[in-house]
Amino acid sequence: MSGMGIRMVTAVASAIRSAGKSLDKAGANMEVAKYSEKLVPSTRFVAVDGVAPRVAEYGTFVAPSASVIGDVTIGRNSSIWYGSTVRGDVNTVTIGERTAIMDRAVIHVAKIQGDLPTNIGNNVTVGAGALIHAATVKDLCVIGESAQVLDGAVVESNSIVDIGAVVTPGTVVPGGELWAGAPAKKIRELTAEEIASIPQKARDALELASMHAVENSKDYAQVLEEEDWIDFLEDTQEDDPHRTPPPGDIDDIQGMGHPGRIFNSTLTHPEEGIKK
Template sequence: MSSLSARIAVAASGAARKIGAALDNMGAGMEVAKFTERLVPSTRLVSVDGVAPALSGANNFIAPSASIIGNVTIGEHSSVWYGATVRGDVNSVTIGSKSNVGDRAVVHVAKIQGDFPTKIGNNVTIGAGAIIHACTIDDLVVIGETAQVLDGATVGTNAVVAPASIVTPGTKIPSGELWAGSPAKKVRALTSEEIASIAESAHDTLELAYLHAVENSKDYKQLIEEEEDRLDRKLRKDAWFDPNIPDPEDVLGQGVPGRIFNSTLTNPEEGLKMKAERNAKS
C-alpha cells in the first residue's frame, strides 16, 4: 500500500468511527425505553460470604484476567498475573509485600484436610502454572513453573522448589535448600549467588508489574490516541518537523541557530517556558 493510500485509509477509518459514535448517540436519544447493555461482571475482585479481598492500595498490580476471591490479603507492591486465581473461600490467604503470583497459577486453601490457610511471605516468586494449596511459604522463596506445594507443607526462607516438582502434604523444606522431583526431595544447598538471585527475581518482576500496571490503567481514549500517534509517525517522512520531539541542536528552548519557523527568539520567555513544560513531561 502506498503512502497516499495508507493516509486515505487512516482518515476514512477515523471518519467512520466518528459517524458511528454520532449514530449511536442519536439512537440512544430516540429510545422510548432505555436499554442498558449488561456486561459480564468482572472477576478480578470477588467477595465470598460478605468477605472481600483486602489489597494494600494502588501499588498492587492485579491483571485484568486474574481472580482474587474471598478472604485474601495482599501486601504492598505485590502482583497477581494474567489468568491466575487466588481463592480464599473456605479459609484465608495471606500474601506479603513484593511477592508475585505468576500467570495461570492457583493459590487455594483447605477446610476439610486439617483446616489449613495459605501464607505466602515477602519477596516470593510463584512461577506460571504453579499450585499453592493450604501451605506456608516463608520470605524469599522461588516456586518454579507448574510446581505444586500441597496441604500443610512449609517452605523455609531462601529456598527454591524446582519447576514441575511436587511438595507432598506435610513436607518441611528447610531454609537455603533446592528441592526437586515428584515427590520433591532435597537436591543440594543453594550457593550464595543463587540465594541472592531469589531477591533479584522478585525485584525484576516488581519492575515489570509497574510497567503492566501503567498499560492496563489506560482508558480506550488513550489507546486510540496512541494508535493514531503510532500510525502518524509510521507515515511521516523523516524530513517533516515534529514540534513534540525536542531538536538536539536546540539552544535553551530558543530554537536552532540559523533555522526559521521553529524559533521563539521574538518571545524568549515563551521558549524557556516551553522547555520547562517539556522537561516536566519527560
C-alpha cells in the same frame, strides 16, 4: 498493483478510518449518560459470604484475567499475573509484599481435610502454573514453574523448590536448600549466589508488573488518543522528503514486519515468493 495505486488505496483507507473515528467521537459526545469504557470489564475481585479481597493500594498489580476470590489479603508491590487464581473461599489466603504469583498459578486453601489457610511471605516468586494448596511459604523463596506445595507443607526462608517438584503434605523444606523431584527431596545446599538471586527475581517481577499496570489502567479513550498520535507521527515521517529509513527495522520480526500489522511479505503476497 503499481506504486501509485498502492498509495491511493492507502490514502483512501486512512481517510475512511479517520472518518470512522470522527463519527465515533461525535456519537460519544451526543450521549446523554457519559461513561468510560474499559478495555476489559473487571471480574478480578469476587466476594464470598460478604468477605471481599483486600488488596494494598500502593503498587499492587492484578491482571485483568486473574481471579482473586474471598478472604484474600495481598500486600504492597505484589503482583497476580494473567490467568492466575487466588481463592480464599473456605479459608484465608495471605500474600505478603513484593511477591509475584505468575501466570496461571493457583493459590488455594483447605477446609474439608483439615482447617488450613495459605500464607505466602514477602519477596516470593511463584512460577507459572504452580500450585500452592493450604501451605506456608515463608519470605524469600522461589517456587518453580508447575511445582506443587501441598496441604500443611512449609517452605522455609531462602529456599528454592525446583520446576515441577511436588512438596507432599506436611513436608518441611528447610531454609537454604534446593528441593526437586516428585515427591520432592533435598538435592543440595543453595550457593551464596543462588540465595542472592532470590530477592532479585522478586525485584524483576515488580519492575515488569509496574509496566503492565500502566498499560492495563488505560481506558478506551486513552488508547484511541495514542493511536491518533501514532498515525500523526507516521504521516509526518512519510511526508518528510529528507527522511531516510534506518539500516534495520528493530520492530521487524524474522523478516515478517511489525507485530499486529498486515505484513508486506510472501505470506500476504505469495506471488513474491515465486519470482525468480
